[in-house]
Amino acid sequence: xxxxxxxxxxxxxxxxxxxxxxxxxxxxxxxxxxxxxxxxxxxxxxxxxxxxxxxxxxxxxxxxxxxxxxxxxxxxxxxxxxxxxxxxxxxxxxxxxxxxxxxxxxxxxxxxxxxxxxxxxxxxxxxxxxxxxxxxxxxxxxxxxxxxxxxxxxxxxxxxxxxxxxxxxxxxxxxxxxxxxxxxxxxxxxxxxxxxxxxxxxxxxxxxxxxxxxxxxxxxxxxxxxxxxxxxxxxxxxxxxxxxxxxxxxxxxxxxxxxxxxxxxxxxxxxxxxxxxxxxxxxxxxxxxxxxxxxxxxxxxxxxxxxxxxxxxxxxxxxxxxxxxxxxxxxxxxxxxxxxxxxxxxxxxxxxxxxxxxxxxxxxxxxxxxxxxxxxxxxxxxxxxxxxxxxxxxxxxxxxxxxxxxxxxxxxxxxxxxxxxxxxxxxxxxxxxxxxxxxxxxxxxxxxxxxxxxxxxxxxxxxxxxxxxxxxxxxxxxxxxxxxxxxxxxxxxxxxxxxxxxxxxxxxxxxxxxxxxxxxxxxxxxxxxxxxxxxxxxxxxxxxxxxxxxxxxxxxxxxxxxxxxxxxxxxxxxxxxxxxxxxxxxxxxxxxxxxxxxxxxxxxxxxxxxxx
Amino acid sequence: xxxxxxxxxxxxxxxxxxxxxxxxxxxxxxxxxxxxxxxxxxxxxxxxxxxxxxxxxxxxxxxxxxxxxxxxxxxxxxxxxxxxxxxxxxxxxxxxxxxxxxxxxxxxxxxxxxxxxxxxxxxxxxxxxxxxxxxxxxxxxxxxxxxxxxxxxxxxxxxxxxxxxxxxxxxxxxxxxxxxxxxxxxxxxxxxxxxxxxxxxxxxxxxxxxxxxxxxxxxxxxxxxxxxxxxxxxxxxxxxxxxxxxxxxxxxxxxxxxxxxxxxxxxxxxxxxxxxxxxxxxxxxxxxxxxxxxxxxxxxxxxxxxxxxxxxxxxxxxxxxxxxxxxxxxxxxxxxxxxxxxxxxxxxxxxxxxxxxxxxxxxxxxxx
Numbered sequence: 001x002x003x004x005x006x007x008x009x010x011x012x013x014x015x016x017x018x019x020x021x022x023x024x025x026x027x028x029x030x031x032x033x034x035x036x037x038x039x040x041x042x043x044x045x046x047x048x049x050x051x052x053x054x055x056x057x058x059x060x061x062x063x064x065x066x067x068x069x070x071x072x073x074x075x076x077x078x079x080x081x082x083x084x085x086x087x088x089x090x091x092x093x094x095x096x097x098x099x100x101x102x103x104x105x106x107x108x109x110x111x112x113x114x115x116x117x118x119x120x121x122x123x124x125x126x127x128x129x130x131x132x133x134x135x136x137x138x139x140x141x142x143x144x145x146x147x148x149x150x151x152x153x154x155x156x157x158x159x160x161x162x163x164x165x166x167x168x169x170x171x172x173x174x175x176x177x178x179x180x181x182x183x184x185x186x187x188x189x190x191x192x193x194x195x196x197x198x199x200x201x202x203x204x205x206x207x208x209x210x211x212x213x214x215x216x217x218x219x220x221x222x223x224x225x226x227x228x229x230x231x232x233x234x235x236x237x238x239x240x241x242x243x244x245x246x247x248x249x250x251x252x253x254x255x256x257x258x259x260x261x262x263x264x265x266x267x268x269x270x271x272x273x274x275x276x277x278x279x280x281x282x283x284x285x286x287x288x289x290x291x292x293x294x295x296x297x298x299x300x301x302x303x304x305x306x307x308x309x310x311x312x313x314x315x316x317x318x319x320x321x322x323x324x325x326x327x328x329x330x331x332x333x334x335x336x337x338x339x340x341x342x343x344x345x346x347x348x349x350x351x352x353x354x355x356x357x358x359x360x361x362x363x364x365x366x367x368x369x370x371x372x373x374x375x376x377x378x379x380x381x382x383x384x385x386x387x388x389x390x391x392x393x394x395x396x397x398x399x400x401x402x403x404x405x406x407x408x409x410x411x412x413x414x415x416x417x418x419x420x421x422x423x424x425x426x427x428x429x430x431x432x433x434x435x436x437x438x439x440x441x442x443x444x445x446x447x448x449x450x451x452x453x454x455x456x457x458x459x460x461x462x463x464x465x466x467x468x469x470x471x472x473x474x475x476x477x478x479x480x481x482x483x484x485x486x487x488x489x490x491x492x493x494x495x496x497x498x499x500x501x502x503x504x505x506x507x508x509x510x511x512x513x514x515x516x517x518x519x520x521x522x523x524x525x526x527x528x529x530x531x532x533x534x535x536x537x538x539x540x541x542x543x544x545x546x547x548x549x550x551x552x553x554x555x556x557x558x559x560x561x562x563x564x565x566x567x568x569x570x571x572x573x574x575x576x577x578x579x580x581x582x583x584x585x586x587x588x589x590x591x592x593x594x595x596x597x598x599x600x601x602x603x604x605x606x607x608x609x610x611x612x
Numbered sequence: 613x614x615x616x617x618x619x620x621x622x623x624x625x626x627x628x629x630x631x632x633x634x635x636x637x638x639x640x641x642x643x644x645x646x647x648x649x650x651x652x653x654x655x656x657x658x659x660x661x662x663x664x665x666x667x668x669x670x671x672x673x674x675x676x677x678x679x680x681x682x683x684x685x686x687x688x689x690x691x692x693x694x695x696x697x698x699x700x701x702x703x704x705x706x707x708x709x710x711x712x713x714x715x716x717x718x719x720x721x722x723x724x725x726x727x728x729x730x731x732x733x734x735x736x737x738x739x740x741x742x743x744x745x746x747x748x749x750x751x752x753x754x755x756x757x758x759x760x761x762x763x764x765x766x767x768x769x770x771x772x773x774x775x776x777x778x779x780x781x782x783x784x785x786x787x788x789x790x791x792x793x794x795x796x797x798x799x800x801x802x803x804x805x806x807x808x809x810x811x812x813x814x815x816x817x818x819x820x821x822x823x824x825x826x827x828x829x830x831x832x833x834x835x836x837x838x839x840x841x842x843x844x845x846x847x848x849x850x851x852x853x854x855x856x857x858x859x860x861x862x863x864x865x866x867x868x869x870x871x872x873x874x875x876x877x878x879x880x881x882x883x884x885x886x887x888x889x890x891x892x893x894x895x896x897x898x899x900x901x902x903x904x905x906x907x908x909x910x911x912x913x914x915x916x917x918x919x920x921x922x923x924x925x926x927x928x929x930x931x932x933x934x935x936x937x938x939x940x941x942x943x944x945x946x947x948x949x950x951x952x953x954x955x956x957x958x959x960x961x962x963x964x965x966x967x968x969x970x971x972x973x974x975x976x977x978x979x980x
Contacts, residue, residue: 571688578695581727582685583647585695585702589640600650605686 014150024114025121028070032178033186035075035121036060038114039172040191041482043079044198046170048421051222054201055080058191060180062208070179072126073208078171083136086162093119093132093172094146094155115172116148122176123148129158131173141165180208186485188213193476193483197423197518199431218434219427230369232415233379233406235453235523241403244367245357245391255316259297260308266294269308276307296354299347300326303339321355324348357392360385370413379409415455417448420520422457423481428516432461436514439465439562442554443516446547451539456521458540460547462555468512473497477534478518484532491533493517496544505556506563515551517544575605625773625801629708632753636705639746643698652686655697658745658887665886667931672894673881676745683742696739697746699728704743704754711775713755713795716740745887752798752845762846763790763816765823766807766834768853770800788823790837798845802856808832809974810853812896814840814865814874818954818965825966831974834859842878847891850878854893861893862977864970867901867911868951869923872941880932897980899973902937903944906952909969912959913950920951937980 020026024034040056047054056079063072084092093116119130135141145159180187184207195203195215200222205213231240264270266289267282274282283290283298290298300319301311303326317336318327324341341348358366364376371379380387383405385398394402422445423431429443443461450456468474477484477493484491497515507513525535534540583598646653658664659679668675685694703722707714714722720736723729730736740751751757768784774796781803784791791797811833813819819837822828828835834853838846853859863878865871875898885891906913924946927933933942945951957965 574688574691577727578691579647579685581695582643582653582698585698586640586643586647586653589636589702589705590644591637591640592644596644596648597650598647601647601652604650 014153020117020121020124025117027179028125028177029179029182031118031121031125031176032060032073032075032180032183033190034114035118035174035176035178036077036187037190037482038118039075039077040194040203042115043077043081043170044194044201044481046081047079047201048222049225050082051225052081053217053220053222054198054203056201056203058203058205060178060187060206060208062180063175065208069181070177072128072175073178073180074173074175075122075178076171076173078169080167080169083134083168083170084132085136086134086142089132089134089142089144090146090155090157093130093144094148094157095153118176119146119174120148120150122174125177126175128175131171133171135165135168135170138166138168139164184209189485190483191215193478193485194481196431196435196476196516197428197478197481197483199423199427199434219430221427223421223424223427226421227418229416229419230367232370232450232453232455233364233368233409233412234450235415236368236403236406238400238403241399241406244363245394245399247367255297255300255311255314257312260312263294263297264308266290273308276301276305279307292354295350299350302345302347303341304328319351321352353390355392356390358390359388360391361387363391369416375412378411379405382409414448415450415453417455417457419522420448420455420457421481422459422520423518425459428459428461428518432463432514432516436463437467438463438512438514440555440558442551442558444547444550446543449539449543451521451525451537454521454523456519456524456540456543458543458547459518459520460544460551461516462548462551463514463516464555464558465512468514470510470512472510473502473513473515476514476516478516479524479526479531479534480520481518482531484534486532489533490527492536492541493519493534493544495536496541496548500548500552502552505552506559507555515548517547519544572606575602579605625799628753632747632749633705633708635747635749636701636708639701640705652684653694654682654684654686655694655746656680657683657697657742660741660745660887662883665883669931671889671892672879673889673892674883674886676887693739693742696723696728696730696736697742699723699726700736700739700743701747704756707755708753711755711773713757713774713799715757715759716751717759719756741884741887748887748889750844750848750885750888750891752795752848755795755799757795757798757845758843761792761794762839762843763819763837764793764797764834764849765790765819765836766805766810766828768805768807768834768857769803770797771803772796772800774799784834785828790819790823790835793836793843793845793849798848802852805834805857805859806832807834807857807859810834810836810850810859810861812836812838812842812846812850812861812863812878813954814838814863814871815954818864821962822966825963827966827970830966831970838863838874838878841874844885844888844891847878847881847893850896851890851893854895861896862899862974863896864899864954865901866951866953867903867906867913867956868916868953869920869927869942869945871901872898872938872945873923873927876932876938897977898937899977900969901952901954901956903941903948905969906948906950909957911952911956913948913952913956916945916949916951921946921949 025031036058040058043056044054056077059076061074063074095116122128122130129145129147132144132146133141140162143161143163144157147156147158149156188205188207191203191205191213192215195201199218200220202217203215207213267279267286269282280302287295300316304311313330313332315329315331316326317329324343325338326341327336327338329336357363360380361373361376364371364379365373377387383402385402425443425445429441432441432443441461441463443459446458448455448457475494475497477491502508502511519534519540525537525540527533527535579598579602583595587595643653657680658676659681660676664677664679665674666677683690683694683697685691700719703719706712716737717733719740720730720733723736740756743754744751764784766785770782770784772778772780777796807828809831811822811827811831813822813835816837816839819835822835827833836846836850842850850861854861861878863875865874875896878893879896880894881892901911905911924942928942933939954965957969
């Protein structure tokens with residue numbers, strides 16, 4: 001590399017613009033489908049998170065219907081969610097990487113990136129702005145027209161209007177180059193299957209050909225929302241640990257009114273003002289009862305030599321333990337000061353400990369899920385660390401050793417599934433009933449399990465007969481409430497279904513059978529970037545297999561009962577048909593006028609419920 | 613002129629009809645009462661399986677053994693055939709009472725009007741045989757006849773009993789083509805005859821020749837065309853001619869194993885009709901063509917097929933072929949492996965069979 005080469009920093013917008021294939025915007029057909037998915041999923045996620053039963057309306061209209069595909073389409077997705085605060089709208093829809101979906105819990109999309117990508121794609125292909133209408137209070141609605149400045153990664157507001165409205169919600173409308181003749185079937189499938197796995201939502205779709213698809217909600221209760229949890233030891237790598245260690249170091253207290261209030265409370269000086277030395281001696285007396293947070297503030301105060309009143313007039317800018325200096329900004333004098341700390345002081349040691357981070361055992365119990373004191377101590381022994389080892393003092397090598405040990409320690413409890421949001425057996429059953437109207441249905445929700453530290457739950461339903469057409473087993477696959485539509489061949493669910501010996505369960509030929517499989521996890525192990533098939537992790541495969549076996553046994557018992565009932569009915573029909581004939585014939589043969597009373601034997605031969 | 617013996621212990625047509633009607637009524641009443649009591653009615657049907665067919669030396673025919681199977685309306689797999697049997701009894705009762713005739717095929721089609729469904733005609737044929745076995749009466753008594761017809765010719769006066777012809781008489785020599793042995797002839801009373809002999813012949817062609825050659829006059833014979841294996845109505849007529857009119861019966865067949873067996877079935881019945889009596893003529897005599905005649909009369913022959921040989925071996929195991937001429941002829945057939953048709957006599961002239969062969973054989977028959 002010559003010294004003339006210059007490094008150019010590109011904005012995230014530019015990066016995505018150059019790599020839009022990665023995000024699913026490679027051609028007009030795929031892009032239309034991806035855009036639909038991104039907006040619909042965002043709408044559903046927003047409603048889910050706020051406990052609102054979603055009403056999502058999708059419209060695709062051709063700008064010039066007569067033109068052949070590919071051509072510009074207007075894609076609008078409207079929901080009844082919480083809306084987005086007016087001041088965030090330009091940032092949320094006019095920049096890349098502005099999202100609200102961080103943290104360990106299950107959600108459909110990850111960071112809300114896809115929607116911005118769709119907007120970006122629309123802008124690139126049609127040079128039209130995105131129209132966003134949002135209302136958070138159900139009274140006023142803000143309408144924006146935005147363009148994205150790709151180089152600067154900044155929104156350009158073309159129009160902003162406010163008007164009165166009666167409902168909360170968000171409506172996003174973009175114009176993009178698409179190919180509905182190719183993508184239509186896929187989009188319709190997507191809408192259909194999405195409403196199957198979201199029976200608590202109403203989803204409608206008005207397609208460019210004038211067809212209207214309506215899926216109204218089947219249940220009116222929402223599955224419980226997932227909670228955000230600490231990571232599980234199995235699920236973290238060295239980089240994550242490093243970030244967590246940084247976090248564990250006690251941060252410099254912001255000395256604001258709230259902090260001062262807290263210190264005063266713990267020292268019992270809520271109403272009383274003392275001078276600096278009085279405060280210090282009082283603190284010394286009460287030291288053992290003080291919280292760590294307050295101890296740190298007192299330590300800082302000991303070097304600043306300030307009382308509460310003075311303290312409230314400064315802002316601490318830096319606290320450098322290694323060079324023993326504290327810098328602060330004095331509001332009163334509008335000036336920056338730096339003072340030295342005495343390294344021999346007990347207060348200095350207090351600050352040192354703090355910056356060395358938590359002890360290993362504390363670090364483990366506090367920052368990971370499902371790790372208790374005993375487990376943490378056992379782990380320390382297993383990993384070859386002292387339990388009280390300060391996490392902040394670990395070298396890079398030690399951190400790698402810690403990370404390896406976390407992966408290998410055999411007795412961590414399995415991950416907590418509270419961060420997952422399965423649909424639940426009952427709504428799944430109701431949804432399947434409404435969609436397929438089968439003769440038989442059974443659903444199961446397996447207990448939570450984990451693969452490589454990521455918790456997952458498998459839900460499955462099986463439906464047979466009724467309005468389901470014959471022609472073989474149809475499998476609907478879902479992951480985190482998203483339908484997986486294509487690339488079935490290599491999917492783990494399909495593998496498990498295909499390896500089932502159906503004859504064992506009294507299922508033959510091309511049965512009218514539907515299987516719905518839903519895998520929920522904080523991280524779905526997709527096989528490909530396309531996110532259409534799930535890899536065959538042994539833990540997931542096992543859960544799927546157990547779920548399917550459970551359901552198949554139920555189906556088999558239904559099938560054998562059905563067989564018996566059919567036999568019984570056939571039997572009853574035989575008697576009902578022939579005994580009256582026998583009676584008729586023997587009456588004439590014997591020369592009698594009245595038929596014999598054969599009701600008695602019919603009563604015996606025909607069970608009551610089969611009598612027609 | 614022979615007249616029917618008044619002392620005949622054999623039931624007259626009217627008598628047979630009366631007892632049958634009574635039998636049907638009794639069966640119907642049985643079933644009616646079971647139903648009325650709340651029981652599932654059933655029929656005892658003599659088993660017609662091979663293991664239950666035995667040869668009765670005294671009766672000189674095959675009969676059914678003592679095995680019976682119960683056909684119950686309680687049993688799901690028997691309910692349908694029970695109902696079919698019941699319907700057939702009901703339908704036969706109408707036929708007999710109204711003096712109407714039906715055929716095997718007609719029965720099959722008639723069932724459809726009563727919601728009694730037969731899969732196919734063999735199924736209904738089979739139920740008819742079941743009813744015969746239950747009632748121990750041939751289907752002709754039930755006014756059910758096969759489609760195939762054989763013929764009779766000769767000086768025999770009959771008196772019809774079928775509706776519209778009651779009391780009307782016919783002489784069976786009035787029409788040179790002969791008379792079809794159909795329902796009305798089968799149910800007619802045999803009144804009188806000048807004949808002294810019945811000649812049953814296997815083939816229609818020779819039957820016509822015999823009429824042309826006036827065999828009926830020359831030999832004072834009634835000629836019956838069996839048209840191959842004699843149908844039951846024909847066998848029944850032969851028996852009645854023998855029993856009621858006291859006429860000896862002789863049989864002429866092709867010179868092969870099938871011909872020999874046609875004669876045997878007329879004489880001692882078939883396994884298929886083991887449940888029935890009154891279809892056999894134990895005194896009937898097989899005139900030929902014997903295996904030994906082939907050599908004796910230098911008849912042109914054709915070689916036997918493999919199935920002919922197989923048939924010989926099968927019949928050699930039959931108890932009726934264990935002695936006398938029956939056994940002897942089979943063994944000769946087996947030895948020469950050749951067969952001759954009745955028509956083979958044409959080699960020596962069209963009338964050779966009536967002029968030469970028949971008289972010689974009839975003479976010989978007297979000593980059999």
